[in-house]
Amino acid sequence: MMKKLVNKIFILLAAVGLTVSCEVQEFSDLNNPEVDAFRDNLTRGDLQDLVGGVLYSTRVRLGTYFDDVGVIGREYWRFASSDPRFTGDLLGGQEAILDNNTFYITAPWAARYRSVKNVNLILEFLDGQDVSAQFTSAEISATKGFLKTIKAYELLLNLNLTYQNGIRVDVADEENLGPFLSYDESLSRIRAMLDEAASDLQSGGSSYPFSLSGGFSSFGTPDSFIEVNKAIAARVAAYQEDYPAVLNYLEDSFFELSTGNMDLGVYYTFSLDQRDVPNPMFFPVEATTAGARIVEPSFIEDAAADDNRLSKVAKRSEPLTLDGLTGDYAVFRYKSNVDDIPIIRNEELILLYAEANIFIDPAEAIEALNVIRESAGLGPYMGTSDTDELIEEMLRQRRYSLYAEGHRWIDVRRYDMLDQLPIFREKDDVFVQFPIPLTENQ
DSSP, X not given: OHHHHHTSEEEEEXXXXXXXXXXXXXXXXXXXXXXXXXXXXXXXXXXXXXXXHHHHHTTTTHHHHHHHHHHHTTSEEEEOTTOTTTTTGGGTGGGOOOOTTSHHHHHHHHHHHHHHHHHHHHHHHHHSSOOTTTOOHHHHHHHHHHHHHHHHHHHHHHHHHHGGGOEEOOOSOTTSOOOXXXXXXXXXXXXXXXXXXXXXXXXXXXXXXXXXXXXXXXXXXXXXXXXXXXXXXXXXXHHTTOHXXXXXXXXXTTOOSXXXXXXXXXXXXXXXXXXXXXXXXXXXXXXXTTSEEEEOHHHHHTSOTTOGGGGGEEEEEEEEEETTEEEEEEEOSXXXXXXXXXXXXXXXXXXXXXXXXXTTOHHHHHHHHHHHHHHTTOOOOOSOOOHHHHHHHHHHHHHHHTTTSSOHHHHHHHTTOGGGSOOOXXXXXXXXXXXXXXXXXX
């Protein structure tokens, strides 16, 4: 797959900076004059366009990624009457298995690696020429720190899909791709990449040599974006079960417990401009089986009646049925096709803080969980400080706080609780991971 991908690089040129939409120019190989021009003489305008292209490509096939983890994680069902694989393959219907040569793995996998390749190209351009006439050393460090953070995040999303099957991390040389690494080694390399990016950002001063989209408005400088880098690193450390590191990373992130600003963070942004992309997670509440996301019924059944996070779903005027699946509620986490989608936000960081403290300071974990509960309109946690009971409460709060943001399947998998996910049809199955795409071996 990667060998084919890197021979068809997409340099995505921003039409007017990064605050608006992007146009796509396709270059057939690494040696064409356009790419060589960047390699030989990278200007500030070029860098603006190229970073804009990376941010464009991070949103390509994002909806497929969320449907992969959301459907297998039993957050919702993805109805598409023209494509039964959403209600068949992803749910293990009729004892189906996941296909290694189908869009639900090949498309998001390729999109994430396209972002990685474009980052690697920009880093090559910066390192392969004397750019001191165009950029200060601080600006170069800032650019590298930002791009390496994005690269690490894209790799993490692919690892979320293939899990113990692993990923390739070293892909800069398309003629000599690195091996597939184990899950643990992949996480270690991603975390090291984030640490390296943080070091670059620390040397990056207070401004980038490019503009960023509105989704980064709260962290639009190197000295503030480092807090985002640390937040992502805290997530990775939680996946590694390195709870002291989670707390250390959170201390340097934008984590806020006392104020409880749940939505502070960074986001994918969307628009209806013909050169941009709309939010792929939006469907109208009354959507038909041609295209809908229907809430898995247990999400409603298991919720506290006064939980205000139920505003993330909406009741339809009548149930919708497809392939033996029937639901009364539609996903309404995103209420229009230009709503932002979180990359990482403070509500997740509070929950990571609670999770780490379950194993370090249970009383502090309960305090953090109560911040989440209070925000949701619920009373305080009334359980014990028993580890298993706190884990159950933490996962419950993550289920409702982070609904349709891509976490549920990963959360229950890392606690070995996939068998607790609901099975609506008798012959359905819950998968642990996706296979490596067939094209990786071609």
